[in-house]
Amino acid sequence: MHLFTDIRTLVLQSLDTLVAERVLPGGLEMRNVTVEPPRDAAHGDMATNAAMVLAKPAGMKPRDIAEALAGKLAADDRIDSADVAGPGFINLRLSAETWRGVIRGIVAAGAGYGRSDVGAGRKVNVEYVSANPTGPLHVGHTRGAVFGDALASLLDFTGHAVTREYYINDGGGQVDVLARSVYLRYLEAHGQKVAFEEGTYPGDYLIEVGQALKDKVGDAFLDKGEQFWLAEVRDFATDAMLEMIRADLAQLGVEMDVFYSEKSLYGSGRIEEAIAELRSKGLIYEGTLEPPKGKTPEDWEPRVQTLFKSTEFGDDVDRPVMKSDGSWTYFAPDIAYHYDKVSRGFDELIDVFGADHGGYVKRMKAAVAALSDSKVPLDIKLMQLVKLRRGEEELKMSKRAGTFVTLRDVVDLVGPDVTRFVMLTRKNDAPLDFDVEKVTEQSKENPVWYVQYAHARIASVLRKAAEAGISADDAVLAEADLCAISDPAELALAAKLAEWPRLVEIAAQTHEPHRVAFYLYDLASEFHALWNKGNADPSLRFLQEDDETATLAKSALIRAVAVVISGGLGILGVTPLNEMR
Template identity: 75%
Template sequence: MNLFSDIRALVIDSLNAMVAEGALPDGLDFANVTVEPPRDPLHGDMATNAAMVLAKPAGQKPRDIADALAGKLAEDARISSAEVAGPGFLNLRLGNAVWQGLPKAILTSGAAYGKSDMGQGKRVNVEYVSANPTGPLHVGHTRGAVFGDALASLLDYAGYDVTREYYINDGGAQVDVLARSVYLRYQEAHDLSVDWPDGSYPGDYLIEVGETLKAKVGDKFLDAPEEEWLDEVRNFATDAMMDLIRHDLGLLGVKMDKFFSEKSLYGTGLIEAAIDSLRDKGLIYRGVLEPPKGKKPEDWEPREQTLFKSTAHGDDVDRPIMKSDGSWTYFAPDIAYHYDKVQRGYDLLIDVFGADHGGYVKRMKAAVSALSDGKTPLDIKLTQLVKLFKNGEPYKMSKRAGTFVTLSDVVSEVGPDVTRFVMLTRKNDAPLDFDFDKVLEQSKDNPVFYVQYANARVHSVLRKATEAGVAVDDATLAGVDLSGMTHDSELAVARKLAEWPRLVEIAARTNEPHRVAFYLYELASDLHALWNKGNDVPELRFLQEGNTEATQAKIALARSVSVVISAGLGILGVTPVEEMR
C-alpha cells in the first residue's frame, strides 16, 4: 500500500475524465504530475502540481484547471476537501477513515509494508569500501562501508537485484610496499633489528603477519635477495590483509557478494580487451595534452601519449591510459574493471568512493558511458570525512594502526548498531562529526537512542498489555475498530506512517539511504509526542484500563510504528531494540 501513489492514480484518473469530457485537450503528458506532502502541513495532507505543469501544454490558466480538478477529486470518498492555492496548486485533505485504515494495512502487510517493485528486478552493482589491502579499515572506510551497505539494502528493498562488490586494489606499487613491510616484521620475528624506511607500514597489525610468515617458511627468506621472496610475501601479505578486512567488515555486519582482484586484470587480456573496445569506437589516439592548470610553461614537458578521448563522453580533458614506457596508467585497469562490470550485464553501476576521489568522477563516468554506448548509467557517490571526538577533544590515533583510528576501534567503543546509524545521520557528501560520548547519550539529541527508544516504548506497552490479558498479536490488532482514532496527535502519527512507502522510493531513486535515518527520527518524534500527550490527556494513553477494545485500538497504531521502525532499521543494518537498559 502506497497512499501517495493511490491518490496520484486518482488524480490521473480525474485528469483523464476531464480529457474525455473535453475540459482538457487530448495528448497531454501526465508524467510530471506529482502528489506529495505540502511544504506546510497546515495546508493539507497532500498537494498536487497537476494544474501548474499542464497549464502551458493545455493552453489554459492553471487556476481554471485546478478548480475543475478539485471538483472531480471531491467526488471520491477519500477526499474530504480539495482547495486551490496561489496560482494553481491544489491542496488535498483526506478523510479520517483513510488514516484509521492505515494501521490495518500495515499490520496485515507486516515487514512488506513499504517494499516496492520500483526496481523491477533490474540488476545493480554497488561497489564500496574497496580499500587498499595494506592495513585495517579506518574510520573513513567505515563511513563508506555503512553507506554502501545501507544503499544496497535500500535498493534491494525497492525491488532491485543487487550485487555488493569489493574491488581489491592489489595490482599497484602499494602491495610491494606492504610485502617489504611484512618482511621487516618477519625479520623482527627472528629477533633481528630493522630500520623502517619512509613510506612503509609500521603499524602493529603487521606483527602477527610477520610471525605467521615465520611459522610458515621458517628462516627460508632471511638471507634471500628480494627477488626470491617478494612475489610470495606479497601474495601472503595481501591474503592476510584481506582476511583482516573481511573480519573488520564482519564487525559491522557487512558481507560482500563478490571480491574482484585488480591483479586478475593483468596478463589475462582483460585490460587490452577494454582498450580495444574503446579503440574500435575511435576513442583511443596518440596525442599531446595541454599543460595542467596552474603549471608554468617551463615546468611543462609536452609529450605524445596514448589517450582516451573521454571528452567525447562529458569529461573535461582526455585521459592518458599508457605511460611513456609502454606500461598502463592507473586509469587503464579501472577502465577494464568497469568494462568487466558492463559485460556482466548490470543495468546500473554505483561506485562509493572517499571524498579524495572527487577528480575521478567525470573520467570514470565517461569511460562507462563509452564502454556501454551510454546504456549503463554509473552513479558515483562520494563520502566526506569523519571527524572523531572524545571527551570534547579530537580523537585521532590508534596504536595498533599507527596513524589512524580503525573501524574496529570505533565498533569496540560504541557497537555496530550505533556506528551504522550515526554514519547515516548526514548526507554522504557532508562532513560528519562522530562524538563517542554523544552517540551513547540517552537524549532526544541522539538520533540513535531516540529511534530505538520509540521502538522499545512500543514493546513495553505490548508486554504490559499481554500481562493484563489483552491480545495484541498483529492479526488481532489488524481487525480492531479504529474509528475512534481522531485526535490530531494520533492522526499525525498515521500521516507520517503513510509517507514510508513514498520515502523508500525517493531514497532509492536518489541513492540516498540517509533519508531513511531522517525519516525514522521524525516518526519516532511523532510517537514520543503522542506518548507524552497521554500524560495530560488520559484517553490518548495506549493502555486504557478496563477497556480492551480501546487499548487494542491505541496499540494497533503504536505497533504499526514499530513495524516501520524495524523495517527502516533493517535497511540501515541496525538491530531494533525492544528493551532499553
C-alpha cells in the same frame, strides 16, 4: 499499500473524467502530475500540481482546471476537502477513516510495508569500501562501508537485483610496500632489530602477519634478496590483509557478494580487451597533453602517450591509458574493471569513493559511457571526511594502526548499531563530526538511541497489553475497530507512516540512504510526542483500562510505528531493540 500512489491514481482518473466530459482536451501528457506533501503542513495532507503542469498544453488557466478537478476529488470518500490555492495548486485533506486504513494496511502487510517493485529487477552493482589491502580499515572507510551497505539494502528493498562488490586494489606498488613491511616483521619474529623507513607500514597489525610468515617458511627468507621472497610474501601478506578486512567488515555487519582482484586484470588480456573496445570506437589515439593548469612543474615535458578521448563524454581533458614507456597507467585497469561490470550485464553501476577521488569522477563516468554506449549509468558517491572526537578532543591515532583510527576502534567504542546509524545522519557529501560521547547519551540529541527507544517503548506497551489479557497479535490488530484513533496527534502519526513507501522510493532513486535515518528520527519524535501527551491526557494513553476496543485501536497504531521503524532500521543495518539496557 502506497497512499500517495493511490491518491495520484485518483487524480489521474479524475482528469480522465474531465477529458471525457470535454472539460479538458484529450491527448494531455500526465507524466509530470504529482501528489506530494505540501511544503507547509498547515495547508493540508497532500497537494497536487496537476492544474499547473496541464494548463499550458491544455490552453487553459490553471485555476480553471484546478477548480474543476477539485470538485471531482472532493467527491471521493477518502478526501475530506480539496481546496484550490494560489495560481492553481490543490491542497487535499484526507478523512480520518483513510488514515485508519493506513494503520490497518501496515499491520496487515507487516515487514512488507514500504517494499516496492519500482526497481523492476534492474541489476545494480554497488562497489564500496575497496580499500588498498595494506592494513585495517579506518574511520573513513567505515563511512563508505555503512553508506554502501545501506544503499544496497535500500535498492534491494525497492525491487532491484543488487550485487555488493569490493574491488581489491592489489595491482599497484603499494602491495610491494606491504610485502617489504611484512618482511621486516618477519625479521623481528626471528629476533632481529629492524628500522621502518618512511613509506613502509609500521603498524602493530603486521606483527602477527610477520610471525605467521615465520611459522610458514621458517628461516627460508633470512639473508635473501627480495627477488627470492617478494612475490611470495606479497601474496601471503595480501591474503592476510584481506582476511583482516573481512573480519573488520563483519564487525560492522557488512558482507560482500564479490571480492574482485585488480591483479587478476594484469596478464589476462582484459585490460587490452577494454582498450581495444575503446579503440574500435575511435576513442583511443596517440597524442600529447597540454601542461597542467597553473604552475607547470619544472620536470614537465611534452611526451606522446596513448590517450582516451574522455572529453567526448564530458571530461575536462583526455586521459592517458598507457605511458610513453608502454606500461599501463592507473586508469587503464580501472577502465577494464568497469568494462567487466558492463559485460556482466549490470543495468546500473554505483561507486562509493573517498573524498580524495573527486578528480576521478568525470573520467570514470566518461569511460563507462563510452564502453556501454551510454546505456549503463554510473553514479559516483563521494564520502566526505569523518572527524572522530571525544568531547573537545579529536581522536587521530590508533595503537593498532599507528597512524589512524580504525573501523574496529570505532565499533569497540560505541558498537555497530550506533556506528552505522550515526554515519548516516549526514548526507554523504557533507563532513561528519562523530562524537563518541554524544552518540552514547540517552537523550533526544542521540538519534540512534531515540529511534531504538521508540521501538522498545512500543514493545513494552504490547507486552503489558498481553499481560493484561489483551490479544494484540497482528492478525487481531489488523481487524480491530480503529474508531478510537481520532485525536489530531494520532492521525498525524498515521499520516507520517503513510509517507514511508514514498520516502523509500525517493531515497532509492536518488541513492540517498540518509533520508531513511532522517525519516526514522522524525517518526520517533512524533511517537514520543504522542506518548508525552498521554501523560497529560489519559484518553491518549495506549493502554486504556477497562476499554479493550480502544486499547486494541491504539495498539494497532503503535504496532504500525514499530513495523516501519523495524523496516527502516533493517535497511540501515541497525537492530530494532525490544528493550533498552
